[in-house]
Amino acid sequence: MMKTQPSKASIRLERKHPLAIRWMHWVNFPLIFLMIWSGLLIYWNDSDNAYHHPHAVYRVGIGGVTLVRLFPAWFWKAIHAPFHVTQGLGIHFFFMWFFALNGIAYVLFLAFSGEWRFLVPEKGSLRDAIQVTLTDLHLRKEVPPQTKYNGAQRFAYTGVILMGLGMLVSGLAIYKPTQAHWLTALLGGYEMARWEHFWLAMGFVAFFLVHVTQVVLAGWNNFRSMVSGREIRATNEPSLEAERRSW
Numbered sequence: 001m002m003k004t005q006p007s008k009a010s011i012r013l014e015r016k017h018p019l020a021i022r023w024m025h026w027v028n029f030p031l032i033f034l035m036i037w038s039g040l041l042i043y044w045n046d047s048d049n050a051y052h053h054p055h056a057v058y059r060v061g062i063g064g065v066t067l068v069r070l071f072p073a074w075f076w077k078a079i080h081a082p083f084h085v086t087q088g089l090g091i092h093f094f095f096m097w098f099f100a101l102n103g104i105a106y107v108l109f110l111a112f113s114g115e116w117r118f119l120v121p122e123k124g125s126l127r128d129a130i131q132v133t134l135t136d137l138h139l140r141k142e143v144p145p146q147t148k149y150n151g152a153q154r155f156a157y158t159g160v161i162l163m164g165l166g167m168l169v170s171g172l173a174i175y176k177p178t179q180a181h182w183l184t185a186l187l188g189g190y191e192m193a194r195w196e197h198f199w200l201a202m203g204f205v206a207f208f209l210v211h212v213t214q215v216v217l218a219g220w221n222n223f224r225s226m227v228s229g230r231e232i233r234a235t236n237e238p239s240l241e242a243e244r245r246s247w
C-alpha cells in the first residue's frame, strides 16, 4: 500500500471498492474480534491456569526448551478469561455461522463480479511484491505501477482468505470430530486439527497487526476508499475502471 501524493492538476476520483466488498470487509472485523476473544476464553480451560489441566498446550520453543508460553498468567488476568469457558463456547458457536456466511458471500462476490482479478497473484506479482517490500524498507526508491493492489497486497489478501477457509475447515474438524471424522483424519487427527486452528488464529492476529500498520502508513485517502468506495488517484496511475471494462 503506497502513499501517493499527486499534484491537484493530475488527479481523478475513481471507484475502487464495490459496496458489497466494503460491507463484508467491515462486518468481518468485529466478527474476527469476537471469534478470537471467545476462542481465548475457551482455550484458558486447557492452559496453565486451569485447575484440571495443569499444562500449557501451546508454546514456542526449541526441542524441550520453552521460549514463550501461550499465554502467561498476566495475560489471562488482563483479558478476564478465567472461568468464562461456557460463555466463550456460546459466543464462538454463535458467531462462527456469521463468520462462515460472510466469508462464503465474499468469495462468491469476488468470483462472480470478476473483482478476484485484482486480488489473486498474477504473473509478475512475486517480483512486484519483492520490489514493494524493498521500497517499504527504504532500500529502493521507485514504486512499481499498480492497479488496485500491488504484488505484496495480492499475496497477503489471497493468503488471508485461504487462512479463513483453513479456520472454517479446522474448526469444523474439532467441533464435530465424530460426524466429520473423515475431515478430522484428513487434517491429521483431532490434536493436529486443534493445533492448526490455534496457529491460524495467531496468523490472523499477525495479519491484522501488519494490515492495520500498512493502512495507517498508506494514509487517509486509502482508508477512506474502504468506506466511501472511491479513491483519489493520479491520472498517470492505471485506471481501475478501464481494467474492469477489459474483463
Ligand code: HEM
Pocket: 001, 017, 021, 025, 028, 029, 032, 119, 148, 157, 160, 161, 204, 207, 208, 211, 212, 215, 222, 223, 224, 225, 226
Ligand atoms: C481496524 C481494522 C481494519 C482496517 C482499518 C482495515 C482497512 C482496510 C483498507 C483501508 C483496505 C483497502 C486497502 C487498499 O485499498 O489498499 C482493506 C482491504 C482488505 N482488508 Fe482490511 N482492515 C481492517 C481489518 C481487516 C481484517 C480483520 C481482515 C481479515 C482478517 C481484513 C482483510 C482485508 C482484505 C482481504 C482486504 C482486501 C479487500 C478486497 O479488495 O477484496 N481487514 N482493509
